[in-house]
Amino acid sequence: MTSVLELRQVKKMYGEFTAVKELDLSIPEGAIYGFLGPNGAGKTTAIRMILEIIQPTSGTISVFGHSSALEVRDRIGYLPEEKGLYKKMKAWSIIAYFATLKGLSRKEAKKRAYELLEKYGLKDFSDKKTEALSKGMGQKVQVLAAIAHDPDLVILDEPFSGLDPVNQQVMEEVIRDMAARGKTILFSTHVMQHAERICNSILLIARGEKIFDGSISEAKRTIPRRVRLETDSDIGPLRSLPEVVAVTAVDLEGVPLGAEQIGGPHWDLQIADNADPDVILQSCFDNGIRLRRFDHSDPSLHEVFVNLVGESAREASYR
């Protein structure tokens, strides 16, 4: 697969402060790439550099094989982090304006604008000035403006923020629609559920540094496999199984309890990489352990995130 976007040793300094440290990244065609990281990680900075809105301090970026994103601007759509529209312009004409800037003819652009507004539930607002729209509606208009010219690469900075659950779904739909037509999508988010549901790969950065880059399943493998149990019985017999690496008493949310606290009824069993969870389940039956819950599903991306960048995220917030 050819890569649509390539970052090599890209670095951005703001005075003494390094916002992005030597970042390498390669996004293949057709990917839905999630850009994750705590506040202040450098996501927006990286995105702005990709779009050539700001210049990197060092390193090279190539988009569709071009060293300047502006050379291929017609093939890129962008939704910035801070959303805003011309207040006095009508919804359709904003969409059409940005589309013409991306090379569509005025007639095409107008047609496209109305189509999109209708398709994504804003038909009644097409001819309203954007100052009459709610924040979420305005944001939708802006997303539509970003994709009106049917770009091959869509870059969305926090597209879900400020949307209600229904519109978050609409947003997911927009992304999936684009992907289904072979477009490449890069978006940043703080909501792991969205990333987990729609991304095939993620880039995790913290304090400007790349922590993880790869598919979702690879990400999940970065934390040890485990089985979660809920039982009032004694789980002593399980401790001696070869598959079980460690046993931790946890609370309802899965947070480990301190050593001085009495365990139960929730337990986390860390299991060996190649172990079969069924062996443990069998052992429970054999030893008469009465289970209320046996959960060996993969960890959520949320857990991966907290596990990988929890420390730096908290530190960053003190910075």
Added chain:
Amino acid sequence: MKYALLVALREYAENAKTKGFWIGLFIFPVIIYMSFEIQTLLNKATPTRYVAINDQSGNYGDAIDKELEWLHKRDIFRAFGDYAKKYANKTEGEGKKKINFEKIPAIDPEAMMNQFTDSNREVVQQFFDSGGVEASLEMMKPMLVADRPDFEEPKHRYHLVPMPQVGDASDMKQTAQDMKPFLKGDEMITVDGKEKELFAFIQIPVDVAEQVVRPNQPKMSIGEERRGVEYWSTNLADTDAKEVVERAINEELRRAEYVDRGVDVSQVQQVEKTYVPFVSLNAKKDVGEEEVSMADQIRQWAPVGFVYLLWIGIFTISQMLLNNTIEEKSNRIIEVLLSSVTARELMMGKLIGIACVGLTMLGTWVGTLIIVVMAKAGPEAELANAMLEVLTTSGLLPAFAIYFFFGYLMYAGMFLAIGSVCNTLKEAQNLMGPVMLIMIVPVFTMMFIPKDPNGTLATVLSWVPIYTPFIMMNRAAADPPLFDVVGTGVLMVAFTLLVLYLTSKVFRIGILRTGQPPKIKELFRWMRSR
């Protein structure tokens, strides 16, 4: 370039939609039209005003009455002159005669020009002596177009009314107090059975003759008690009535004085009506054309109008540019824009778009000016004729176009730079303060420069590039030295290019910046940056 034009198109379309634009577009033609029509409109709109007199001396009532009547006659005479000119046969065809205005003293333009001088009194008197409106109409019939409305005599501007009944009229102090409610409109007087408001009230004391001030005589103490004639009114802006009354009383007084001193009154009157014609000549003109005509007057002062248009035009649209830039910045639309166009394309687009807005506005203004003037021009409209002549023959219009172009680019560049470093309109206003202070100078000097267009002040200011467009426009009609014209022109163009160059640097960096506006030092660093 294509992208810049797309940006320009939006800027134009959006700004052309604003209320401000349309108000700006219409206000000027309305002003032009009004300035031609205002006198007629005002005359029509002003109702007859009622004046009461408490003449304790008993000597001046007639004189005042006569003087007011004279004022009315002059109005009739003037209105008739206008009427005759308006409906005169403009074409000389079969059976029609063209009016030679010079031949008819009553409507001779020269006489019209002099209507405020005393000699004009003679003309008016002559007009009425020889039968007034009716006789003149009869005489001029063949020279007037057939389908004309009847001549309508103008209303009396002032009407003398008897004093309303208020106590003892000889007690002036008390009477003045009693009359106050009438003047304030709390009480009405009755004229021909209708309630009317009293406009003015004049009191002449019994001993007014003893209060006369004479040269070489110690002044009588003039205090509350002895302050001469009192003119009471709530409208002190309309001074016509006061002047007429003052003139009537003083003339009457002088007549009495002549008699007292044994001077022949009729002799004096004769002498008072003698005068020598006075003509202004321009040394720069060719032999035979030195006489300063109305067109020359207009030529001298027209640039002031253009400077004003230039100033208003440039700052209205530069302000639009500033507002738009700040809107884009504060809404962060700028980021989307910059992912589609370069900062330079954006800047160019904005400059072009807003320039077109300005051109539309100024084009409409100048266009309507020409249209109104052309519509008004014709044998009977000297002013309009002269204006048309000035507009078409002088280099004012091309000069205006050139100075607008560079003036706009220069100031637009500065405003754009300011807009790009500010996040809110408030921040921008702080920065605009000093800029406004500098900018206001041409407005102050605007009226002085035509009096000494090639003087030191004008010359020095012309060489300050930010003032060049305004000051040179101001001087445009006075044939400034070629050296000044070319020199300041070159400097202006160079400065404009410099401003645009520096603006493009500041704009590129500033437009993406959030937070505090940069320090001066920082600005210089941006300007030097690659």
